Amino acid sequence: MKYVWLDCDPGHDDAIAILLAIHCSNIHLLGVSTTHGNTTSESTAINAARCLLAFGAQPHVRVYPGASKPLLITARYDAEIHGPDGLGGVEGLPPVDSPDVLSRIAIDADGSTVRALEGLSQSIKETWKKGSGHKVSIISSGPMTNIALFISAYPDLLDGVDEFVFMGGGVGMGNRSATAEFNILCDPHAAQIVLDSPIKTTMIPINVSHMAIVTKHLHAQLLSPGAALDTATLPSPSTNLRHTLSTLITFFADAYKAVFSFNDGPPLHDALTVAYVSSPDLFTTVRRRVDIELTGSHSTGETVVDVWNYRSCDDTWGPTGKNCLVAQSVQVEKFFDMLLECVTRCDRVSPINFAL
Numbered sequence: 001m002k003y004v005w006l007d008c009d010p011g012h013d014d015a016i017a018i019l020l021a022i023h024c025s026n027i028h029l030l031g032v033s034t035t036h037g038n039t040t041s042e043s044t045a046i047n048a049a050r051c052l053l054a055f056g057a058q059p060h061v062r063v064y065p066g067a068s069k070p071l072l073i074t075a076r077y078d079a080e081i082h083g084p085d086g087l088g089g090v091e092g093l094p095p096v097d098s099p100d101v102l103s104r105i106a107i108d109a110d111g112s113t114v115r116a117l118e119g120l121s122q123s124i125k126e127t128w129k130k131g132s133g134h135k136v137s138i139i140s141s142g143p144m145t146n147i148a149l150f151i152s153a154y155p156d157l158l159d160g161v162d163e164f165v166f167m168g169g170g171v172g173m174g175n176r177s178a179t180a181e182f183n184i185l186c187d188p189h190a191a192q193i194v195l196d197s198p199i200k201t202t203m204i205p206i207n208v209s210h211m212a213i214v215t216k217h218l219h220a221q222l223l224s225p226g227a228a229l230d231t232a233t234l235p236s237p238s239t240n241l242r243h244t245l246s247t248l249i250t251f252f253a254d255a256y257k258a259v260f261s262f263n264d265g266p267p268l269h270d271a272l273t274v275a276y277v278s279s280p281d282l283f284t285t286v287r288r289r290v291d292i293e294l295t296g297s298h299s300t301g302e303t304v305v306d307v308w309n310y311r312s313c314d315d316t317w318g319p320t321g322k323n324c325l326v327a328q329s330v331q332v333e334k335f336f337d338m339l340l341e342c343v344t345r346c347d348r349v350s351p352i353n354f355a356l
Contacts, residue, residue: 002027002277003127003134003162005120007066009037009142010047011086012252013270016245016339017141018051020274022061023342027278029057030123030136031106033064033116036075037142037186039086041068044142047086049104050093054244056349062106066116067145070187078182081255089251092244092352116146121154128160135162137277140194141270143183144168148190151197163200166191167273169290169303170206171326175260180301181206184292188301192292198318202325203290204276205303208283209269211332214249216265218336222246222343241350245343268339272327275335282331282338289313290324 006021006029008014021029032052034044045065052061069075082088085096094101106114124136138161140147147164150157168183168191176182184191195201220227220234223246227235237243249266256262276283289306293299305326306313313322347353 003030003136004028004277005030005033005123005136005138006274007033007035007116007138007140007142007146008048008270009035009039009044009086010051011038011044011082011142011270012090012248013268014038014141015047015051015087015248016268017270017274018048019055019346020271020278020339020342021139022052022055022057023345024274024278024338027274029061030127031062031064031119033066033120033146035066035116035142035146036068036070036077037183038078038082039084040077041065043086045105046096046101049101050096052104053100054093054241054350054352055346056351062119063104064106064114064116064119067149070143070145071148071189073187076186078176080259083251087248089247090244091247092240094352117149117153120146120150121157124157124160128157131159135160137162138164139273139277140164140166140168141273143186144190144194145187148187148193151193158197158199161199163202164194164197165202165204165273165276166194167204167209167270169203171303171305171307173206174302175206177301179293179299181303184303185301188292188294192294195290195292195323196319198316200317200325201323202276202285202327203303204272204327206269208327208330209272210267211330212268212272212335213262214253214265214268219246219249219265221340222249225340225344239347240352240355241347242343244352271339272330272335275330275338276327279338282334283327284329285325285327287322288324288326289322290326
């Protein structure tokens, strides 16, 4: 069993990552923290809570709102891809002001919101138990501000971290600048802090996430398992949950087609982080030195991957070592088999399937 903390900025593909984290059979989801990124931190927290409720998360799983801005630079959002509230076009999720949604936001005894750093540090203490318990895998599917703050504020708890896994960066390519991927571009300084930590770190770059495309055939299977694909129309959804997921995929697909000319479907970037923690054998990786360009006039936020081993490194995961496992490929069919299996599990418990 993998004990997992998920830090995210929902976001359409973050929503799918949440579903996987809830329903992968070998993952025990401890909590979800949220950050600025695809939209404001206020909206990402509510979006995460809506997803936890809609996808049937266990009652103990709560949302811990985190950083509202990057460490040093100005916050940026991506309404062009995700809509103003981060989940543009998605139908069927519980409303943002639902008491059941709001009850998913963590509060302490006096009714104050429990923030990301407090929730993450307490969860690791309770799970790790100074070595007598279990280490925690920390997944990031958005800007890594919360993770960098945790590393800086709680160095004594790093022994309780099994690994950091993040979706972000690219090897020789970007998607929100000529050289930078969005999650890293939003807070490059935080990403460098994570890469300099003494903990095993794995990067799922866009080179790999662009392989995980939700084609029309996969969209049809998501809507109605086993349905024959009509080249003209998609099948009707077999459940309310599947309708909701279909609207998510449709909006995301339209955005990626308009902005990036992805004509076959959208890539499910963030869900690959959870898939990696659950089944790392689905991925090929290579250990590299990775740093973030912090001062380039045209390349700020670029993940500088030392493909040719120019930099002299030791065997540590810290600032002097080959500090990152860089994913190179994913077994796409098996990844989508995992996703569809998790959707089937979610179907059995999702409250939106039983709404009147």
